[in-house]
Amino acid sequence: MSNFWSAWIIILTVVTLLLNLWILLANRKSTNAGGTTGHIHDGIEEYDNPLPQWWLILFLGTMIFGAGYLVAFPGLGKFPGILNWTTVGSYETQIAKAEEQYAPLYAQYAATPVEQLYRIPEAMKMAQRIFGNNCAQCHGSDAGGAFGFPNLTDDDWLWGGDAHQIRTTISQGRTGVMTAWGGILNTEQVDGAIAYLQQISGQNHDQQLADLGEGVFSTYCMVCHGATGEGNILFGAPNLTDDIWLYGPDEVWIRQAVVVGRNNQMPAHNVLLSEDKIHLLTAYVYGLSRN
Amino acid sequence: MSTDSPETELSAQSKPAGISDYPETSDDLIASDQLGLAELAEVDLYQKREKIYTRRIEGFFQRIRLYTGWPLLLAYFLLPWMQIDGRQALLFDMPARKFYVFWFTFWPQDFPLLAWLMIIAAFGLFAITNFAGRVWCGYTCPQTVWTAIYMWVEQITEGDRNKRIKLDKQPSSLGKFIKKFFKHSMWFGFAFLTGFTFIAYFTPAKTMLVEFFTASDALWVYAWVLFFTLATYLNAGYLREQVCMYMCPYARFQSAMFDSDTMVVSYDEARGEPRGSRKKTEDYRAQGKGDCIDCELCVQVCPTGIDIREGLQYQCITCALCIDACDSVMDKMGYPRGLVRYTTKTNLAGGKTRILRPKIVGYSFIILIMTGLFLFTIGTRDPLRLDVIRDRADLYDVAADGSIENVYELRVLNMAEHPADFELSLVGLEQYIWLGPQQVSVGSGDTAIYPVRIQVPADQIDIAVQEIQFEVVSTEQQNISAISESRFIGPFN
Numbered sequence: 001m002s003n004f005w006s007a008w009i010i011i012l013t014v015v016t017l018l019l020n021l022w023i024l025l026a027n028r029k030s031t032n033a034g035g036t037t038g039h040i041h042d043g044i045e046e047y048d049n050p051l052p053q054w055w056l057i058l059f060l061g062t063m064i065f066g067a068g069y070l071v072a073f074p075g076l077g078k079f080p081g082i083l084n085w086t087t088v089g090s091y092e093t094q095i096a097k098a099e100e101q102y103a104p105l106y107a108q109y110a111a112t113p114v115e116q117l118y119r120i121p122e123a124m125k126m127a128q129r130i131f132g133n134n135c136a137q138c139h140g141s142d143a144g145g146a147f148g149f150p151n152l153t154d155d156d157w158l159w160g161g162d163a164h165q166i167r168t169t170i171s172q173g174r175t176g177v178m179t180a181w182g183g184i185l186n187t188e189q190v191d192g193a194i195a196y197l198q199q200i201s202g203q204n205h206d207q208q209l210a211d212l213g214e215g216v217f218s219t220y221c222m223v224c225h226g227a228t229g230e231g232n233i234l235f236g237a238p239n240l241t242d243d244i245w246l247y248g249p250d251e252v253w254i255r256q257a258v259v260v261g262r263n264n265q266m267p268a269h270n271v272l273l274s275e276d277k278i279h280l281l282t283a284y285v286y287g288l289s290r291n
Numbered sequence: 292m293s294t295d296s297p298e299t300e301l302s303a304q305s306k307p308a309g310i311s312d313y314p315e316t317s318d319d320l321i322a323s324d325q326l327g328l329a330e331l332a333e334v335d336l337y338q339k340r341e342k343i344y345t346r347r348i349e350g351f352f353q354r355i356r357l358y359t360g361w362p363l364l365l366a367y368f369l370l371p372w373m374q375i376d377g378r379q380a381l382l383f384d385m386p387a388r389k390f391y392v393f394w395f396t397f398w399p400q401d402f403p404l405l406a407w408l409m410i411i412a413a414f415g416l417f418a419i420t421n422f423a424g425r426v427w428c429g430y431t432c433p434q435t436v437w438t439a440i441y442m443w444v445e446q447i448t449e450g451d452r453n454k455r456i457k458l459d460k461q462p463s464s465l466g467k468f469i470k471k472f473f474k475h476s477m478w479f480g481f482a483f484l485t486g487f488t489f490i491a492y493f494t495p496a497k498t499m500l501v502e503f504f505t506a507s508d509a510l511w512v513y514a515w516v517l518f519f520t521l522a523t524y525l526n527a528g529y530l531r532e533q534v535c536m537y538m539c540p541y542a543r544f545q546s547a548m549f550d551s552d553t554m555v556v557s558y559d560e561a562r563g564e565p566r567g568s569r570k571k572t573e574d575y576r577a578q579g580k581g582d583c584i585d586c587e588l589c590v591q592v593c594p595t596g597i598d599i600r601e602g603l604q605y606q607c608i609t610c611a612l613c614i615d616a617c618d619s620v621m622d623k624m625g626y627p628r629g630l631v632r633y634t635t636k637t638n639l640a641g642g643k644t645r646i647l648r649p650k651i652v653g654y655s656f657i658i659l660i661m662t663g664l665f666l667f668t669i670g671t672r673d674p675l676r677l678d679v680i681r682d683r684a685d686l687y688d689v690a691a692d693g694s695i696e697n698v699y700e701l702r703v704l705n706m707a708e709h710p711a712d713f714e715l716s717l718v719g720l721e722q723y724i725w726l727g728p729q730q731v732s733v734g735s736g737d738t739a740i741y742p743v744r745i746q747v748p749a750d751q752i753d754i755a756v757q758e759i760q761f762e763v764v765s766t767e768q769q770n771i772s773a774i775s776e777s778r779f780i781g782p783f784n
Binding site: 128129132136137138140141142143144145146147243244245248249 | 680682684685688689691696698699700726727740742743744
């Protein structure tokens, strides 16, 4: 807000308040009490009586309240008010209050190791709610995953499935990158690689192309996916020999991955959730494939 | 204004023969006819309330009021202490959002039932009003009962009507202070009991009893007890009849329920007029006088300060105090009772009161039907609820084998008093695979969430959106079940 508009609002507000006060006090007493104002409508005359006193007091009360409000809270142009109240501050105060109120509920499980925590039903009931609020949007309510989002209920882990690895994934997030090979490999090499993938994952394939692809794989792909194609949790490189597919087993999705690559993002949650909540979530995810 | 009232003039000669404890001088009388003011030319728009001093009276109807008022009062004060199945019989647990009413536990989703209960109660009120007038107001309304108790306190601390009027006119003195002190202490004491009991309906009463007096209860408990104590004190001590006259909507719309066969408290004008004082021995009929000796007793006992002889007024709460007052005077004079009595307009005009009127028959019929439906609903209420929320992040998933998948969150709410086992199932799909729990166990009063993935083979998808239903059935009692609708979404062919 520019200084001009700030001053404009201050002047309008203050002048209106003062004018109101003046009108109110100037009409406090009637010189003509008991008489009429001369207004007649349908034979009904208007008396020229003063305001009832309780009304006057209420009126003055609202004005004093209004003046006090303008001093304490933002209202006069750019003047922030002596309480320095803001909507953001109000929001943060309430969040802090809620944190303070609920933190002990989460904290009671902080010392329990994940390997035991996932067997405590009360803790998992809370964790289920945290999962529903923060994770289910991508991974699904049942954590069964969706197109491009991994299933958390099976034994196949992109980044490792022990407690520490799961906690790191939730807390710091992960970025899984598959290089776009379209500019490096020629069409025949791409077809070959795809056929080889189909072969090691047990799908129908063209054996001739697959034989060609094996060479391509051992040159380019095995760096991340390993010599046998079983993946590497250090890079989040998926196991290519099972029938678990982040983007579906159809050739069109495999080709897309090989040609234009993939860029998968698990957001870091340590900025959103407290340590104790992440601990509960870790146990929940840990337990999904073990219960 | 009161000095100009015609009442003062009338009461100057109001000493009836044979009755010695009536007002000695006109100064003792406070004119009660304050309500004709609107007819005056110049009116103060903000009318000051004239204090009403009521005279105590005993009689048939006052005994009835005692017999209706006491059980209700006792019920109010004792119910929070009653226990059923090891819990408070009547407890409205706001933080937990559970409402215990004797053997039932109600949840917020049962609120329509409360609305229906209120509607039935309202119709009951209409019916009884049409038949017997404002008996609710006169005999059972808390406003009346509490005001009566406060008036009784006035009576025993400050004395009867004349003494109270004199006391208020006296200058301050130690005696006056002591009397007033006792009155206000008792008022406050009863107000506190009332407020404390009221809050005991909303928080476990036994715990509250201990915690409240050891200064360890929650702040809101103290705040609300204080609020209801003050509200009771001001209401029954000062507001009194003004609530009935200016605030209560029922007093204003009761005329819609009245007809000429409705019972009202009425003065028999034909028999009473012309009124006038007389000696007990004289032949008043020869002097052309009616039965009314104009003792004003009926006015002095009235808690709303009206004169029943002016006919039916909206202020009349039919407490029948004036009937008892008049009957006592009639007895002393040796006249027949009933100069002021419960009667109907038809009756007063010489006709015969009809009891079976279309209004009453109609009200009763509707009440019977609604009560029946209400009891049926309560009796057959399943303590079980199912909510289904479909995952909406994507329309559907495709499994590795090409099957179409939808994910649902099933929320099973067990409202029963004990934990129970349930079976979840699905209706509306011919062939599907249920991935997720199907046999579940839910604790009492618990909401359990079960995520479920439904898989349908791709060749079984006929239409893009299939309406389906989830069902939860109690394993032990097959008749307890709940249904929730949802959709299965597949690719558009």
